[in-house]
Amino acid sequence: MENHINTRFLFKVIYILKRLTDEWGENVITQYIPGFKMGYIPVFMCIGTEGVSNNEVARELKITKMAASKIIKELFALKLIASEKDPLDARSERIFLTAKGKEISAKVKESADSLVEEYRKVTGDESYESAIDVLLTITRYHEEAKSGTK
Numbered sequence: 001m002e003n004h005i006n007t008r009f010l011f012k013v014i015y016i017l018k019r020l021t022d023e024w025g026e027n028v029i030t031q032y033i034p035g036f037k038m039g040y041i042p043v044f045m046c047i048g049t050e051g052v053s054n055n056e057v058a059r060e061l062k063i064t065k066m067a068a069s070k071i072i073k074e075l076f077a078l079k080l081i082a083s084e085k086d087p088l089d090a091r092s093e094r095i096f097l098t099a100k101g102k103e104i105s106a107k108v109k110e111s112a113d114s115l116v117e118e119y120r121k122v123t124g125d126e127s128y129e130s131a132i133d134v135l136l137t138i139t140r141y142h143e144e145a146k147s148g149t150k
Contacts, residue, residue: 022038024115025038025041026038028111028115029041029107029108029111032104032107032108033078033080033104035078036078036080036104037074039071040071040074040075041108042061043057043061043068043071043072043075044071044075044080044081044101044104044105044108045105045108045109046060046061047075047081047095047096047097047101048097048105049096049097049102051084051094051095051096052094052095053086053092053093053094053095054068054069054072054093054095055092057072057095062143072095075101079098079100079101080097080098080100080101080104081095081096081097081098081101082095082096082098083095083096084096116128
């Protein structure tokens, strides 16, 4: 058996990229608000300006309702989100960004856009877009395999 490090092993690359982007986020994003964690970003950015339900967040991010609820509760504690009864379903609540949440969301988006611009500089626009397309295709493959449509 060969004993060497495979630098092109997909799972290793994904793992390292995740660690490095989390580290970048901890250094950049968390400066905007103490207590904000990188794990909040997908849920936080999913809420957007229109508001969503807890179920919609869970479905969009492919996480459990319990996991979504935990992060939503922590975002409430940071006063980044608020909720209102859903006008179409009194049993449900819509989650919205507060004024503070909108301010942080804009800063997060600006920082993320800046990082993507750096990625585009080092890869070129075409390669960056191709990389995103490949990752989306791989994601769809796994979604279809999981749902049994593959």
